[in-house]
Amino acid sequence: MPDLIRRHTVHSFDEELEHLTRQILRMGGLVEQQLATAVRALVDRDEAAAEEVIARDDQVDELEEAIDQEAIRILATRQPLAVDLRMVAMALKISNDLERMADYASNIAKRARSLLEQPALKPLVTIPRMAEVCQEMLRLVLEAYATRDPEKALVAWKRDGEVDQLYVSLFRELLTYILEDPRKTGACIDLLFVAKNLERFGDHTTNIAEKIHYIVYGNRINRMVVEES
Amino acid sequence: MSAETAAPAGDLPAIRLDAPRAAALGAIARKEAPALKARVENLSFWYGDKQALFDISMPIHERRVTALIGPSGCGKSTLLRCFNRMHDLYPGNRYAGRIVLEPEGIDIIAPKTDPMIPRLRIGMVFQKPNPFPKSIYENVAAGLRIRGVRNRAILDEQVEKSLRRAALWEEVKDRLHASAYDLSGGQQQRLCIARALAPEPELLLLDEPTSALDPIATAHIEALIDELRENYTIVIVTHNMQQAARVSQYTAFLHLGKLIEFGPTEEVFTRPRKSMTQDYITGRFG
Numbered sequence A: 001m002p003d004l005i006r007r008h009t010v011h012s013f014d015e016e017l018e019h020l021t022r023q024i025l026r027m028g029g030l031v032e033q034q035l036a037t038a039v040r041a042l043v044d045r046d047e048a049a050a051e052e053v054i055a056r057d058d059q060v061d062e063l064e065e066a067i068d069q070e071a072i073r074i075l076a077t078r079q080p081l082a083v084d085l086r087m088v089a090m091a092l093k094i095s096n097d098l099e100r101m102a103d104y105a106s107n108i109a110k111r112a113r114s115l116l117e118q119p120a121l122k123p124l125v126t127i128p129r130m131a132e133v134c135q136e137m138l139r140l141v142l143e144a145y146a147t148r149d150p151e152k153a154l155v156a157w158k159r160d161g162e163v164d165q166l167y168v169s170l171f172r173e174l175l176t177y178i179l180e181d182p183r184k185t186g187a188c189i190d191l192l193f194v195a196k197n198l199e200r201f202g203d204h205t206t207n208i209a210e211k212i213h214y215i216v217y218g219n220r221i222n223r224m225v226v227e228e229s
Numbered sequence B: 001m002s003a004e005t006a007a008p009a010g011d012l013p014a015i016r017l018d019a020p021r022a023a024a025l026g027a028i029a030r031k032e033a034p035a036l037k038a039r040v041e042n043l044s045f046w047y048g049d050k051q052a053l054f055d056i057s058m059p060i061h062e063r064r065v066t067a068l069i070g071p072s073g074c075g076k077s078t079l080l081r082c083f084n085r086m087h088d089l090y091p092g093n094r095y096a097g098r099i100v101l102e103p104e105g106i107d108i109i110a111p112k113t114d115p116m117i118p119r120l121r122i123g124m125v126f127q128k129p130n131p132f133p134k135s136i137y138e139n140v141a142a143g144l145r146i147r148g149v150r151n152r153a154i155l156d157e158q159v160e161k162s163l164r165r166a167a168l169w170e171e172v173k174d175r176l177h178a179s180a181y182d183l184s185g186g187q188q189q190r191l192c193i194a195r196a197l198a199p200e201p202e203l204l205l206l207d208e209p210t211s212a213l214d215p216i217a218t219a220h221i222e223a224l225i226d227e228l229r230e231n232y233t234i235v236i237v238t239h240n241m242q243q244a245a246r247v248s249q250y251t252a253f254l255h256l257g258k259l260i261e262f263g264p265t266e267e268v269f270t271r272p273r274k275s276m277t278q279d280y281i282t283g284r285f286g
């Protein structure tokens, strides 16, 4: 582990950085909730849940806006360097990742709404499983972000392969459904979009994991080294 | 294959890189570290019994700006003063190690080296403005007169050019023959910068040159440093971390007379290798 990050001589600077961190965590928590609700809307065919996700997307955007403003104010007033600079710059990028992830959740909710107008398919298994892995990854990176723990971020980062594998197998599964019964094509295409959104959601989680590594070490995750171990 | 490019019978064909690979390797080759203007080698320095510098080794890259940073009293000014043998003026001061001035490889601090050699080739701006008790004009012309310049037209031209470069000309052009002491602190500092620039030294040492300047004059001096870097080598001491990050290509961090970290400025300010450097530049010191 790298050295612990000490406190600044000017304590109000620490407070500002901590506030920024808390804002990111709040935004992350909201995204986590958005995804959970969107997937519930899909699995339970719950229209109210879908509407709830779509309506709440604005809150995520507002948080991103607030984080941007705060980070820019810190850049202007503190002119941070080294680890401080990396923290503030990455807060800007992480909030951008989270905003995209919330968009994916809201896309899933929109597909869930569209699926209500079509006959139900067999009980869904792979999609909830994908969503579960995404949720676990997000929870891990948020914890890793809160504690500046690159090892934990790496654990999340390594799990992205699972999401990709599930996506590939779901793709095949849906294709066979379509071949069996072409009337299900519309529903299957909706589900494919859902899966694609989950796959992208997973990618952004790994982006966040990479940014945590950068905050702590100031360099990129070395894929070759990591994938060998 | 045409007759021209065919290898003579019996010879191995010439090895040729494909264009992208040749371009990539060429780029690596050109990225060679720049030439050195000076080398500090195992430099220690004592004020009488008090050791102020401990075994410092670092390169001074040619046509680059090297920033010296570190807490008050860590030895930045002491190190700069070694370069032009200022310390010789006081008995009891002692050096160990070498400061080699390139390309000739002269050891600046060797007792046998004439102190006038570094003083003529190296310009210095001190932390506290120290104009001579003479006119503004004579302050700037002084370095040229020492070097034997007599021609009035050349002197006038060089004085104006130096004062312009130091962002002082507009404020003093109508009173060039007034005493330098009539200037404000910030103006005196810029006058000293003009004085150091006039003889166009190959190595310029700046000890907190903008600490007394307003943001406009500071911006002019920083722009000047960028411009001078095309032809000169500069070492600058500054307490302003953002300034060091802006104007320099290499940064040295000193602490209690020791060199803690030296590296490309970009790395020192984004991912320093030593936690002591990080604590200092981010305001977590002591």
Ligand SMILES: Nc1ncnc2c1ncn2[C@@H]1O[C@H](COP(=O)(O)OP(=O)(O)OP(=O)(O)O)[C@@H](O)[C@H]1O
Pocket (backbone or CB within 6 Å): B047, B050, B052, B070, B071, B072, B073, B074, B075, B076, B077, B078, B079, B127
């Ligand atoms: N003439 C002197 N005689 C004895 N000790 C000195 C003399 N000049 C400086 N020192 C000591 O040498 C050490 C280094 O001083 P120096 O002036 O080089 O520090 P600095 O890094 O330039 O600090 P600052 O940022 O405050 O200008 C300090 O402990 C200082 O007290």
Ligand SMILES: [Mg+2]
Pocket (backbone or CB within 6 Å): B076, B077, B078, B127, B207
């Ligand atoms: Mg000093």
